[in-house]
Amino acid sequence: MIGLTDEYQKMFQVEQQLWWYRQLHERVAAVLTTQFGDRRDIRVLDAGCGTGGLLSYLRDRGYTNLTGVDGSADAVTFCHERGLNVSLLNLNDLPDQPETDLFDAVICNDVFCYIAPERLPILLQRLARRLRPGGVFVTNNNAFALFRGQHDLAVGSERRFVRADLEPLFPPAGLRLRQSTYWSLVLSIPILAVRLLQRLELALGRKSNAARSDVYLPSRWVNETLYRIAQMENRLLPRTPFGSSLFLTGERL
Template sequence: MIGNRSEYESMYQVERKLWWYRILHDKVIRQIKAGFSTDQSIRILDAGCGTGGLLDALRQAGYQNSVGFDASTDAVFFSRERHLPVELHNLLDIASFHPGETFDVIICDDVLYFFNDEQIRHILGVFRQRLRPGGLFISNNNAFPALRGTHDIALNISRRFVKSELADFASQTGFSLKRVFYWNFLLTIPIWFVRKVQLFIWRLNPARPVHSDVNQPPNWLNALLLRILRLEERTFREPPFGSSLFTVMR
């Protein structure tokens, strides 16, 4: 996705209101509150922060001691449009980001799919070193290779995960796995169908440009999808499957 300014611009435009981002940001903030109660002075790092939607949500929730970085100049540009403390930095070189500084929470949402197993173990190992005692690592990732579609092609997503992979990465890097669960369960079958159709159409003409699924639907549909996911959260603590995989490590 790095270098694809139009995709970052799309993300920037919808990140505050799109149903999917709102649910994800709420999940992250809920886990932070569960780990640190009412303490809003904690130091938070968003590693691979994109256009800064989560950092903005954290700021609005009262967490003012948060920073982020991204490897994309476009992502950093749009984050700074929100007046966020975001720097240009590569995740594989995380050890050199603010050397010596540690964090209470490190978040890395929808970034690990760009890396191979060895690189992920390296990244998580450094994250563990940079976390304070009792600190949390929170990560959301896309799930199940069967859900691959033109969205993945547009964003250069190289892999999708299942629970066992994240559990293995946790144990291999010295983390204790606090929670790992799928979400977007109620919409997974429709998503699977749409993406299969998208792939079929794309294969008829692979030269045509593809775009991600990051776009704003009509307000009524956005509200409906948000309600469906709120219902899912109330009904299923750990759904059997889903299009996304949420992980909390300590």
């Protein structure tokens, strides 16, 4: 999304309230708790941190050693407004540095869709090299081309993924795959309906440069209902076969 100032503005305004972000942040926090228990001093790197919603969420829950990087100057500016330790760095330029200055957890959410296919294995290797042995890697990505719609055009997303695209990349990067699941299965039906409608609008002549993203806050009761549905699914169905997002975790060997 580099250069899409309006999209970063929308993200900054809603990501601490919108059901989708809330559920994603809870999923990430659950991984950290499973791996590190009640420790709040672990070193966490959010690579491609956007406007800092996840880092803010973790800070509010007591995590004290948080670092972020993002390739968008707009995103970094918003992060600094939140008082976060974030630097400007395009992940395509992430150095293949020696294994020093290591982290306990590296998170890279909804970034892979902007990375060229031939560069993705390199990026994953370089992110994994920033983990201590036993450290945890977390990544969430948009899933299934079937869900492609105006949202993808609006945010500049190039790809959608299935498990077979990403799981084989973990072992060569030095990561043991621990979790791989799509989400949200229950809400995939209305999400798909909206995306198919968006594609119909494009087919009927809506200009692609007028495409709208899905980053907006619905009414309070709708937002809370969607959040509760996604939350309940995560509790009852920790692994599902379908959904608009793909959530994976790995452990540094």
